[in-house]
Amino acid sequence: MKIETLKWVGNHLEVIDQRILPSTFTYISCWCALDVANAIKNMIIRGAPAIGIAAAYGIALEALRYENSTPSTFVAKLKIAFLVLGSSRPTAVNLSWALNRMELRWRGLSDNNNMKKIASELLSLAQELAASDVHINQRMGQIGAKLLPNVANVLTHCNAGALATVGYGTALGVLRSAVEMGKQISVVADETRPFLQGARLTAWEMVQEGIPCTLITDNMSGHLMSKGEIDAVVVGADRVAANGDVANKIGTYMVAVLSRRHKIPFYVACPLSTIDLSMPTGDDIPIEERGGDEVRGFGGSSWAAEGVRTRNPSFDITPAELVTALITENGVVLEPDEEKLKGLMTSEFH
Numbered sequence: 001m002k003i004e005t006l007k008w009v010g011n012h013l014e015v016i017d018q019r020i021l022p023s024t025f026t027y028i029s030c031w032c033a034l035d036v037a038n039a040i041k042n043m044i045i046r047g048a049p050a051i052g053i054a055a056a057y058g059i060a061l062e063a064l065r066y067e068n069s070t071p072s073t074f075v076a077k078l079k080i081a082f083l084v085l086g087s088s089r090p091t092a093v094n095l096s097w098a099l100n101r102m103e104l105r106w107r108g109l110s111d112n113n114n115m116k117k118i119a120s121e122l123l124s125l126a127q128e129l130a131a132s133d134v135h136i137n138q139r140m141g142q143i144g145a146k147l148l149p150n151v152a153n154v155l156t157h158c159n160a161g162a163l164a165t166v167g168y169g170t171a172l173g174v175l176r177s178a179v180e181m182g183k184q185i186s187v188v189a190d191e192t193r194p195f196l197q198g199a200r201l202t203a204w205e206m207v208q209e210g211i212p213c214t215l216i217t218d219n220m221s222g223h224l225m226s227k228g229e230i231d232a233v234v235v236g237a238d239r240v241a242a243n244g245d246v247a248n249k250i251g252t253y254m255v256a257v258l259s260r261r262h263k264i265p266f267y268v269a270c271p272l273s274t275i276d277l278s279m280p281t282g283d284d285i286p287i288e289e290r291g292g293d294e295v296r297g298f299g300g301s302s303w304a305a306e307g308v309r310t311r312n313p314s315f316d317i318t319p320a321e322l323v324t325a326l327i328t329e330n331g332v333v334l335e336p337d338e339e340k341l342k343g344l345m346t347s348e349f350h
């Protein structure tokens with residue numbers, strides 16, 4: 001089954017509702033920038049590249065919606081759309097990366113009163129970004145798959161698959177490619193409390209494709225590593241700082257520490273759009289703190305003692321020193337550091 005996480009259908013955007021997978025597979029329609037911002041905020045759509053591309057479509061939707069209005073209304077509505085979408089989630093830099101691309105295209109258009117032309121150009125750019133996301137993932141997949149042994153149990157955390165992108169996936173893209181190359185890959189999926197992206201989304205993707213997958217709770221990975229049952233770890237990223245520190249789903253840091261303890265390679269698959277050279281280190285990356293209900297329970301049911309306080313940081317920082325390599329569309333960066341990342345960002349495909 002080809003998973004189309006988000007798709008443009010004639011005049012609007014449809015996104016898979018990731019809150020209710022795997023029990024229900026359904027699309028939600030977005031007709032304006034606010035619909036898209038709410039879908040991002042409420043985790044209907046999630047995963048760094050997917051929210052970036054969704055936001056780009058959000059801008060296109062708003063431009064199309066106001067293409068027949070006065071130029072001043074058009075400009076005002078578009079400016080608000082950039083603000084609303086830009087503040088929908090804080091950690092994944094792909095969101096501002098995609099919005100910057102959209103804004104540059106808008107500012108670069110010479111005939112600023114031709115709103116139909118602007119709207120159509122913005123839609124074309126959103127579609128280009130969407131198509132290129134899939135190609136980039138496939139390329140990362142081919143590059144990263146070569147790092148894995150021919151037979152391997154590979155642990156992944158959260159969901160960095162087709163559902164977190166436009167298609168194919170970053171970390172899961174590497175695993176898909178390895179399988180396509182004929183490698184015998186068995187995926188070990190952390191369940192990823194509190195939102196259960198591993199149990200609900202990664203496991204679902206793997207089952208759809210018939211890739212062997214074993215689900216574990218987050219506190220089991222150390223035990224499996226100590227028993228020699230994990231050969232490599234591949235995760236995605238929401239933002240990589242200039243020094244190579246990686247922000248990814250809460251719990252990633254724990255997995256990285258355990259990997260180092262057990263001498264297991266820890267790979268991070270991320271497109272260049274996830275690397276943010278303006279953040280010197282991981283300490284500078286904003287970490288989203290979500291509501292306590294996600295920690296107290298799930299899906300409307302709560303199992304925690306009533307009245308208990310919670311913390312819910314949604315991401316953590318894995319220091320660069322724990323990262324064996326970054327896998328990008330421009331190649332593999334072993335032991336990432338500031339100099340290597342600067343070089344990577346200016347290099348060509350090779």
Ligand code: MRU
Binds near residue numbers: 049161235249
């Ligand atoms: O809170 P989420 O589900 O948006 O977090 C997603 C992750 O942490 C992914 O690992 C990351 O975005 C990489 S997705 C290719």
